[in-house]
Amino acid sequence: MTKILRILNRFNVGGPTYNVAYLTKYISDEYQTTLIGGEKEDSEASSEYILQELDIPYQVIPEIKRGISIGRDFKAFLKVVRIIREERPEIVHTHASKAGMIGRMAAIYCHVPYIFHTFHGHIFHSYFSKAKTTFFIVLERLLARKTTAIIAISDIQKHELGSIYNICDPSKIEVVPLGFDLRRFSENCEEKRRQFRSQYSIADDEIAIGIVGRLAAVKNHHLFIDAIAQCKQQSPNAKIRAFIIGDGELKDELQQYCTAQNIPFNTEKDTTFDRLITFTSWIKDVDRAYAGLDIVALTSRNEGTPVSIIEAQASGKPIVSTNVGGICDIVSEGETALLSDQTITDFSAKLYTVISDEPLRKKMSENSKTFSSWKFSYERLCSDMEKVYKKHYRTK
Secondary structure (H helix, E strand, C coil): CEEEEEEECCCECCHHHHHHHHHHHHCCCCEEEEEEEECCCCCCCECHHHHHHCCCCCEEECCCCCCCCHHHHHHHHHHHHHHHHHHCCCEEEEECHHHHHHHHHHHHHCCCCEEEEECCCCCCCCCCCHHHHHHHHHHHHHHHHCCCEEEECCHHHHHHHHHHCCCCCHHHEEECCCCECCHHHHCCHHHHHHHHHHHCCCCCCCEEEEEECCCCHHHCHHHHHHHHHHHHHHCCCCCEEEEEEECCCCHHHHHHHHHHCCCCEECCCCCCCCCCEEEEECCCCHHHHHHHCCEEEECCCCCCCCHHHHHHHHCCCCEEEECCCCHHHHCCECCCEEEECCCHHHHHHHHHHHHHCHHHHHHHHHHHHHHCCCCCEHHHHHHHHHHHHHHHHHHC
C-alpha cells in the first residue's frame, strides 16, 4: 500500500477542500492517505463539516496561513517535517499555494521520493504587487524543479503555468480537472426551490440571480452589483432579485458601496427580504440555493476552476461569467454560459440577454443539466489522479 500525505492550504469553504476530501475518501485501496491543512481565516466559513460528513480523519496545522510570516511559516515547516518523519509517506501531494510552498520544502528536506503539487488557480496576477508576484513566480520555479509533477486543473491553466509564467516545462504538467459528488444538485429540486424562494420572499415571476463565493477583491463583486443595477435601470419593470452568497473581508465595503450607489439591499439579519440585492452570508446547503436561483453569475478577475459554476450547471442553471482563467474549460460557451470581458458594458449586456430571453434561459438550463455529470465527477477525478501517480512511479 502506498502512503500519501495530502496537504491543503486551509480548511475553508471552496473547491480545494472538496478536491482533497474526495481524493482522500474515494481513491483506491492501493493508497492510504493522511490529510492535513491550515486553519481558515476569521472572515471565512469552515469547510471541516465536509470532512466530518465523509468521516475523514484530518489534522489542522494553525500555522499554515495566508501571507508570509517567517516565524510562523518556519513553525509550520517544522510541524510538517515531523509529520512526514512519523508517517513516512512515499508521496507528498500539496494543494494550493501556501501548502505547496511549506509542504514541498518539507518533503524535499525529508527526501520524500515523489512530490506532487496541484494549482487551484494561481496568484500570478490580480492578487499582489508586481514585486510580490515576481517573488512568488521565482519561488514556484525553484520548487517545481524538485516536484515530480505539477497538476493543473484545466488546459488553460496548464498553458499559463508552462508557457506564460514558465513555472516549469509543459511536459511536467498534468491536467486533472476537479471532481465532485454532484448528485445532490439534481435531487428534490422542486422542493428545494420552493424552500429557498419562500425563505427569501421571491415571487414566482421574479428572476433570481446569484453569485456564490468569497467576498474578496479577486472575485470583483463590485462588477456584479453594478451589472444588477444597470439591468434594473435598463428595464425598471423587470422583476429581478440578486443574491450575494458568501462571506469575506470585503463584506462591509460591498454593503457600503451599495449604500453609496443608492442600491437597496438586505442582509441575512433582516426578517423581510424585499430589496434588489440580498447578502445571505454562506449557505451550507448550497444545493437548495442553486435550486431557488434562475441564473448564476461570476465576475472574477482571475479563476482556476470555480466550484460555483460547476455546481450551478449540475443544478441546471444558465451561467453568465467573465472569461478568465479556466472558465472556458468548464462551460460550453453559448450553450450553458455566456462569457464576458471584465467591463460593465459587456457583462451587463450578457446578463440582460439571459434575463430578458426566457427561451434562451430554458435552453441553457437543459444544456447545463447534462454537461457536468461525468466531466466533473469524483470517480473521474480519482481515476485520473491514480493514472498520474502510476505514470510517474514508472518514469521517475
